Amino acid sequence: MDLIRIFQRFPSNEACIAHLESVRWGDEPACPHCGSKHIGRKSDGIGRWNCHDCHASFTVLSGTIFSNTRTDLPKWFLAISLVLNAKKSISSPQLGRDLDIPQKTAYRMLMKIRSAMVADLDLFTGIVEADECYVGGKPRKRNRRDDDDNYPQAPRGRATRKLPIVGVVERGGKVAAEPSPRVTTANLSAFLSRHVDRDAALLITDQFPAYRRIGHTMRHATVDHAARYVDGEVHVNTLEGFWALLKRAWWGAHHHYSKRHAHAYVTEACYKYNVRESANPFSAFLRDAVAA
Numbered sequence: 001m002d003l004i005r006i007f008q009r010f011p012s013n014e015a016c017i018a019h020l021e022s023v024r025w026g027d028e029p030a031c032p033h034c035g036s037k038h039i040g041r042k043s044d045g046i047g048r049w050n051c052h053d054c055h056a057s058f059t060v061l062s063g064t065i066f067s068n069t070r071t072d073l074p075k076w077f078l079a080i081s082l083v084l085n086a087k088k089s090i091s092s093p094q095l096g097r098d099l100d101i102p103q104k105t106a107y108r109m110l111m112k113i114r115s116a117m118v119a120d121l122d123l124f125t126g127i128v129e130a131d132e133c134y135v136g137g138k139p140r141k142r143n144r145r146d147d148d149d150n151y152p153q154a155p156r157g158r159a160t161r162k163l164p165i166v167g168v169v170e171r172g173g174k175v176a177a178e179p180s181p182r183v184t185t186a187n188l189s190a191f192l193s194r195h196v197d198r199d200a201a202l203l204i205t206d207q208f209p210a211y212r213r214i215g216h217t218m219r220h221a222t223v224d225h226a227a228r229y230v231d232g233e234v235h236v237n238t239l240e241g242f243w244a245l246l247k248r249a250w251w252g253a254h255h256h257y258s259k260r261h262a263h264a265y266v267t268e269a270c271y272k273y274n275v276r277e278s279a280n281p282f283s284a285f286l287r288d289a290v291a292a
């Protein structure tokens, strides 16, 4: 949903609360503590309910990324839309300016929004590309936008002190990626086991020895980067495309933050890649954000 429509549809806290209640509960609001539907609305104007069974009081925001917020919900909705629409992610100073809120508030909202971008992925099957990329350090002067490690004349990231991100993509499908402090056979193997159906996938990687060892446990084909040769289906171009997005987001929005938050940034990039063909990512996000 675009900003204008969100602004028009959710002009007030009341409108946002009514929407979140219908997304979270449908027609049957329930106590998040005991599940009882024997509840009554308080007349405090902020959508608070009382549970007649366990006597807890709650709102639709309880237990969600919005709980205890002092920021108006319409700004939250706009922030979510801005994050989802930002191709290269968005920085907290930028979000602060866009919404007229302090940078620190914007930063906390961004982190909350990223925390709700949890992926619920099926195991990948078919042709699956695995690779790593490296972020952090200083961008090279010649080409600040894309710190590309993948060509033979540059030292590969594996020899640098940058932060490795391991990734896997199902060709024509979804991507999964996460920071991995040490790229070892054991770490790569555990990562792939979480995301790939080893019996139903053909793994494509470059010739990094760790992948070659994993290749003994499943169907596997390798690309020779040095030859810059695309052998039909045997390439990792899909994942390279995702790395390009990730690196642009990193340099565009995150380079002044520490690697400590790399996980959140990678999560955001994966989430946005995976909802890229969804008809309404905004609604999908809200559904996940208030899911019990």
Ligand SMILES: [Zn+2]
Pocket (backbone or CB within 6 Å): 031, 032, 033, 034, 035, 036, 051, 052, 053, 054, 055, 056
């Ligand atoms: Zn209750």
